[in-house]
Amino acid sequence: MPELPEVETVRRDLSRLYLGQTLQTLSVTGPRTVRRHAAELLSAVEGRALRRLGRRGKYLLFEWDDGQILVVHLRMSGQLLARAAGAAGAAGAATVPHTHAVLGFGPAGELHFVDPRTFGEFFLTTSDLPELAHLGPDALLATPAYLAQALAGRRAPLKALLVDQRVLAGIGSIYADEICATAGLRPFRPGGSLRRGQVARLATTIVAVLEAAIVARGSTLGDQQYRDVLGEVGHYQLEHRVYGRKGLPCPTCGAPVERVQLGAKSAYQCRKCQH
DNA sequence: ACAAATACCTGTAAGC
DNA sequence: TGCTTACAGGTATTTG
Numbered sequence: 001m002p003e004l005p006e007v008e009t010v011r012r013d014l015s016r017l018y019l020g021q022t023l024q025t026l027s028v029t030g031p032r033t034v035r036r037h038a039a040e041l042l043s044a045v046e047g048r049a050l051r052r053l054g055r056r057g058k059y060l061l062f063e064w065d066d067g068q069i070l071v072v073h074l075r076m077s078g079q080l081l082a083r084a085a086g087a088a089g090a091a092g093a094a095t096v097p098h099t100h101a102v103l104g105f106g107p108a109g110e111l112h113f114v115d116p117r118t119f120g121e122f123f124l125t126t127s128d129l130p131e132l133a134h135l136g137p138d139a140l141l142a143t144p145a146y147l148a149q150a151l152a153g154r155r156a157p158l159k160a161l162l163v164d165q166r167v168l169a170g171i172g173s174i175y176a177d178e179i180c181a182t183a184g185l186r187p188f189r190p191g192g193s194l195r196r197g198q199v200a201r202l203a204t205t206i207v208a209v210l211e212a213a214i215v216a217r218g219s220t221l222g223d224q225q226y227r228d229v230l231g232e233v234g235h236y237q238l239e240h241r242v243y244g245r246k247g248l249p250c251p252t253c254g255a256p257v258e259r260v261q262l263g264a265k266s267a268y269q270c271r272k273c274q275h
Numbered sequence: 276a277c278a279a280a281t282a283c284c285t286g287t288a289a290g291c
Numbered sequence: 292t293g294c295t296t297a298c299a300g301g302t303a304t305t306t307g
Contacts, residue, residue: 001300032284058301076300077285098285117284119301156278165302173300223287223299263279265300 002074004170005213013229021108030100036123057169078120139170144200151191159187181241187267242268
């Protein structure tokens with residue numbers, strides 16, 4: 001599932017392919033793709049040039065030359081895939097199933113939004129991003145001082161706090177488990193139970209794991225859902241210590257990785273290496 | 276203020 | 292083999 005490293009990989013791909021290009025057409029056919037306002041409002045960005053591609057947590061920001069911002073969230077199954085110009089049209093390749101939107105950049109080609117589970121969304125907003133005001137700092141900017149105050153007194157499990165976008169923006173289930181494993185901390189520990197040194201180690205581990213995952217272009221799981229803009233898989237799953245590895249040996253101690261139930265969700269951990 | 280449960284959705288895996 | 296059920300996940304919303 002796309003989390004910060006996957007969204008950042010997509011952001012860099014998009015920047016390389018479409019920065020400075022003019023959006024000629026934006027066609028949205030998915031009935032659930034635009035939920036926060038009328039879908040017709042999206043036509044306001046047709047004719048605008050793409051000035052910058054940004055990211056806040058898992059949200060992609062297409063910033064246009066008039067200041068409007070198109071926000072895209074891939075949620076669980078969303079993909080943004082580059083296609084040659086005219087690919088959606090008459091002759092030649094048909095669009096793949098679950099294609100809900102097409103951005104036409106003229107000679108630079110098309111960008112197709114494909115999302116089988118239809119949880120992903122598009123919306124148009126202004127540069128002050130009021131819809132994203134609730135997000136905490138981007139997880140790549142995590143510091144010991146910030147985490148210490150964010151976790152202080154919290155009884156909720158550490159993993160629940162790591163995936164809470166109001167605490168830090170960008171971490172989901174995969175990277176929360178990998179961060180806990182790398183930091184040697186059990187995911188179901190109350191967030192407020194960490195000692196000062198553990199909080200500091202957690203902060204540096206968050207940044208290190210996410211940066212390593214960006215280098216590996218993200219994680220593509222067994223369902224093959226995550227793809228970059230050119231349709232290629234990521235490779236960070238090969239470096240996973242625990243996520244998706246139930247029963248397989250912990251890379252540090254060889255003990256079998258276990259999966260523990262954590263409320264409605266679950267977490268992977270090595271009982272021997274994490275405390 | 277915080278914590279936990281739930282709805283949303285579809286492809287896939289596991290179960291009978 | 293074929294059918295049914297459970298599960299995966301991020302976020303907004305509701306409930307406790």
